[in-house]
Amino acid sequence: MPELPEVETVVRQLRQRLIGRRFSRVHLGRQPLRVRWRRTWNRCLVGRKVAEVQRRGKWILIKLEEPSAHDALLAHLGMTGRLYVTGKTIPKAPHTHLVFSLDDGQEELRYQDPRRFGLVRYLHAEEFKEFESSQRLGPEPWEVTTASLCAALNRTNRCVKAVLLDQRVLAGVGNIYADEALFDAGLSPSRLGRELSAEEADRLRRSIIRVLNRAIQRHGSTILNFVYGEGNRGNYQKEFRVYGRRGLACLRCQELIVTCRLAGRTTHFCPGCQQ
DNA sequence: ACAGGATCCTGGGGGC
DNA sequence: TGCCCCCAGGATCCTG
Numbered sequence: 501m502p503e504l505p506e507v508e509t510v511v512r513q514l515r516q517r518l519i520g521r522r523f524s525r526v527h528l529g530r531q532p533l534r535v536r537w538r539r540t541w542n543r544c545l546v547g548r549k550v551a552e553v554q555r556r557g558k559w560i561l562i563k564l565e566e567p568s569a570h571d572a573l574l575a576h577l578g579m580t581g582r583l584y585v586t587g588k589t590i591p592k593a594p595h596t597h598l599v600f601s602l603d604d605g606q607e608e609l610r611y612q613d614p615r616r617f618g619l620v621r622y623l624h625a626e627e628f629k630e631f632e633s634s635q636r637l638g639p640e641p642w643e644v645t646t647a648s649l650c651a652a653l654n655r656t657n658r659c660v661k662a663v664l665l666d667q668r669v670l671a672g673v674g675n676i677y678a679d680e681a682l683f684d685a686g687l688s689p690s691r692l693g694r695e696l697s698a699e700e701a702d703r704l705r706r707s708i709i710r711v712l713n714r715a716i717q718r719h720g721s722t723i724l725n726f727v728y729g730e731g732n733r734g735n736y737q738k739e740f741r742v743y744g745r746r747g748l749a750c751l752r753c754q755e756l757i758v759t760c761r762l763a764g765r766t767t768h769f770c771p772g773c774q775q
Numbered sequence: 776a777c778a779g780g781a782t783c784c785t786g787g788g789g790g791c
Numbered sequence: 792t793g794c795c796c797c798c799a800g801g802a803t804c805c806t807g
Contacts, residue, residue: 501800534783534802558801579800580785595785615784617801636802658778667802675800723799764780765800 501723502577503558504641504672505715506734510583511555513729517585518550518562518602518609525601533597533611534578534619541622544571545600557637557671561628570625578617585609586730638670641708650701653693660696660704661689662763673708676721676743679768681708683742688774689767690760714739742768 502510526542551565560583562573575583582593588601588608598611598620611620623631631637638644652669653660663669664678673681682689684707687700696704715721720734723744728734737744745757746768755772 503801576801578784578802613784614786615800617784656777662778665801763778766798 501579501674501676502581502720503674503677504555504712505677505718505736506720506728507555507558507560507577507672508716509720509728509734510577511553511560514560514562514583514585514609515553517607518553520549521602521607522547522549523600523609524603524605527599527601529597529599531595531597531616533613533616535621537598537620538622544622544624545573556632557640557667558674559631559637561623568625570628572623572628573620574623574628574631575611575620576618578613578615578619580615581611581613581618583609583611583620584729590730636668638666638668641670641672641705641712644670644705646698646702646705649705650696650698653696653701656693658693659689659762660687660691660693661765661767663693664708665763665765670708672712675765675767676723676740677708677711677715679743680741681711683768683770683774684711686773686775689762689769742770744768 523545526545528537549565551563551569554561554563558576560575564571577583585607588606592610593612595614596610596612600609602608653663656663661678661682664673664681665675679689681704685704687704715736718734718736718739719728719732721737722733723737741751742757746759748757750757750770750772753770753772755770757768757770759766759768761767
């Protein structure tokens with residue numbers, strides 16, 4: 501559920517609460533995450549100061565200061581992950597799998613994740629460089645050129661929805677914002693990528709950016725359980741045009757929103773606006 | 776090589 | 792009312 505706007509919202513919070521602070525202790529829960537936290541990472545982390553917090557696609561990078569700059573904590577929120585700073589006296593929520601004490605221990609960074617689809621891991625400098633240069637993660641949506649998006653669409657037999665979910669093409673778009681961007685662009689999600697014109701690819705690129713920018717302004721979308729910081733809810737779900745609106749009238753043309761299954765995901769669209 | 780499906784996981788909601 | 796089943800989906804691995 502956390503896609504680019506939700507992760508960006510979390511990163512902006514963490515930036516305020518983490519930069520300049522020092523990790524003093526690591527506490528590990530019983531259940532493993534997708535990547536098991538290694539005991540050797542405790543030694544790497546304790547005593548280190550946070551230099552900056554960055555987002556890359558749906559990934560969170562907490563970069564550490566010298567002596568080995570380019571070391572970092574890497575986190576992914578999966579479906580239900582929460583990464584936030586709070587006071588040590590605040591009771592731990594169920595499914596809190598990692599706790600990083602800060603400075604004198606009055607506050608701590610916690611990772612909570614009921615479904616454990618997410619991960620937090622340590623990256624040594626060489627692993628960090630590998631992450632940055634990995635071909636698995638395409639450019640940020642704002643960096644994508646119309647030409648590169650058009651080429652990615654035209655060289656595949658997949659539908660446009662599947663291409664938007666492909667993190668190698670562009671990083672950060674998930675199921676919700678793919679559907680919303682396709683509605684904004686007036687494109688059917690089941691259109692084959694190779695059939696899109698350059699004009700349509702450019703329209704789609706602009707729609708992705710418009711939808712993501714607006715969602716970031718609104719602190720992401722809260723469906724069921726996304727919160728950031730110490731429990732703030734996003735607001736972009738109030739502006740959904742198709743996601744979660746199956747059977748409701750399209751706000752533009754009054755036709756009923758329908759769903760289908762594409763790339764293994766429930767896909768929402770308006771048959772009137774998205775031919 | 777590429778596309779699509781299975782897999783991991785738990786809480787919530789629908790249906791009976 | 793209670794219980795069971797299914798669904799939500801990001802990344803990764805597997806299969807045809």
